[in-house]
Amino acid sequence: MHKATFLEGTIDFSITPDGPILIKAGETGGADPTLPDMEFVRSRGQIYIPGPSLKGVVRAQCERICRSLDSEQLQQARQAYRRRLSQDEPIVPLADNPLGAGTCYNGLDDMNYSSGRAIEGMNLKGADRTAVIYRRSSFVSQIFGHTSLAGRVRFADAYPEGKLEVEQRNGVAIDRIYGSVAVGPFNYETVVSGTFRTSIYFKNLTLAQFALLGLALRDLAEGRVAIGFGKSRGLGRVKVEFTALSLSYPTCTLTNGEIRLLNGKRVATASELVGLGALCADDAYRAYALPEEDRVPLPAGMTYTEDEFLGVRLNVRGNDAVRSLWRACMPAWRREIGL
Secondary structure: OOOOOOOEEEEEEEEEEOOOEOOEOOOOOOOOOOOOOEOEOEEOOEEOEOHHHHHHHHHHHHHHHHHHHOOHHHHHHHHHHHOOOOOOOOOOOOOOOOOOOOOOOOOOOOOOOOHHHHHHOOOOOOOOHHHHHHHOOOHHHHHHOEOOEOOOEEEOOEEEOOOOEEEEEEEEEEOOOOOOEEEEEEEEEEEEEOOEEEEEEEEOOOHHHHHHHHHHHHHHHOOOOOOOOOHHHOOOOEEEEEEEEEEEEOOEEEEOOEEEEOOOOEEEEOOEEEOHHHHOOOHHHHHHOOOOOOEEEOOOOOOOEEOOOOOEEEEEEOHHHHHHHHHHOHHHHHHHOOO
8 A cells, every 4th residue: 555655745834933032053152153053954054944853743642642542442442343354453552652562451551552663572573564564553653653664744844935033042051959050141143033945745535644744833823732852941832824725636536526536436526535445435444444434524615626647636725724724634534533
């Protein structure tokens, strides 16, 4: 499945500081006394926000959401669904503990399971190895990947659009025992206004995975999640404005108001949003344990168009329209978490 592209898309958005933000460079200050002790990361002299920094924040929020909603009953229900394929399926939480031992277990133990370590210890072989790795990975790792599974979401670097306002601030580190200054004073560089633009590229997501990504980005946009250095000092709050979302189904066609695969098999009506599970509903992909009914109604006013080369596209513009598409995916997310 991962060697083919059934759906792919791009989310374009802008990031505006809601107060000071700082993404620290690896080596700052140095011997030059005119430079701040902590500099903003730069590429060829230009301040930017690295894609991995954004990805780490969004993944951490996805994991936080999943841990808040996970339960032993949900994990057992997901295990029972996978056991239709194999009786030795372990219980897998929605989110990993990256520092966990990674052992397979038969009870709720969120603080121990790590998909990468668990799968490395299974010594999987055979033609269905990729499918087994996927279905035995946590829900979040199926999106972002781990040491045995490539992620299917890629964050581009965010570069400034126009001029940024940069200022230096001073600070100290307080000794937690004596209450005196432990380190400092030191100064650090922050961006306090301006706009960064970036994109997220994704492929082969189920609607529930797409919905979880939307939930995490919503929390970032609404200031519930901070980025960069000094979060406890009040740094890192941003505003996010979604400008466009493009979704493509390269293996589909529009025929008489229906979305069909190139082999003619019906997938959904043209008034439905389709996820990976609906596109991979045949026996060839059964071992991945994808959701069987991976489709929801499209929001009003949204329509598919034929790609000029091959496939079907859905183009959405504007912050409200992008958010409405994520809201439309919430029933799939609720089904995933047993609500």
